[in-house]
Amino acid sequence: MRVRVVLRSVHGETVTRDMIEGNWADPVGDADLVLGENLWALPGLVDGHAHFAAETMAPRPGNLEDAITRARTALDAGVLLALDKGWGDLTVLDLVERVDPGDRPEIEAAGLIHAVEGGYIAEVCRIIDPGEVGPAMNQAAGEGRGWVKLIGDWPRKGIGPLPNFTEEQLGVAVRSASAAGARVAVHTMARDVPSMAVRAGVHSIEHGLFLQLEDLDDLGSRGGIWVPTVLNMEAVIRQLGEHSSGGRLITEGLANVARLLPEAVEAGVHILAGTDLAVGTHQVGQEAVRLAEMGLSPKHALRAVSYSGFEATGRPVAFEVDAAADAVMFDANPEEDLGVLAHPRHVIRRGRVVK
């Protein structure tokens, strides 16, 4: 059966493609089925900070069956790329190996989360000696799929958040991971550490509540990523209590995030929508809505949950001939109403009409 797809992008261009062996092809002859007329198409939704091994912050080991269910639910919702930022075990890598890519989103994954003694929730990370971060990242790059993950800072009782690594150690981590073909993601919610991480050449800043204006040009000029995870930060405030020291710090950090979002766009930073564990990966559209409420233009909030994720990871975004036939389609233009992201009409993954 020849399925033809009309792809009207939010940028106003329309291209028509056939699907042959999972890839886009130029249309030839008559089609048996035409999909997508009068719909708006994106190359897929993207979750820039997923954890397929977990449902909540509770430090439980991952379970393969649950991870598979989460991945399938995400695919049905139109999520075609997810960057998994690690867990305390390698469940996500089992998922990637055992489930055919056509039955799940494309997944890049960090494997294990790395921290120093006392520097994270012990059950969901691998504790390393900060002086051995180079060999540790080399090993982690071999275990993961394209990423390694470090916890950059973590609160200590009665003291507040402290850095887990020096700027020099972060630089060693970047060089070691890069040499082994992986990008480095750093979790940071404290002051000073985002700037250290950017100067050290880290590829993706997770949360990054205290990024500074002067960090943005550096991060943007090298195609760096920032995943603010606003919904998750707000969930952490509720969990800690808004008047707790941690709650107040995150509230201050979110005000900084709101100030910086338009500046980060200007600087060319790839801002990505990431669910973390506030909502499921299938609900990543909600983070795009929140980013818009925080001050991103609708156009850039939409980019954050779609185009930017593909561009930041070097993937085609223009429904190119011979590229994997991936698309998600909506009844209304999501750039005019981000709410429609929650209701895709069609989802196509590697040439299969999933929905």
Ligand SMILES: [Zn+2]
């Ligand atoms: Zn996370």
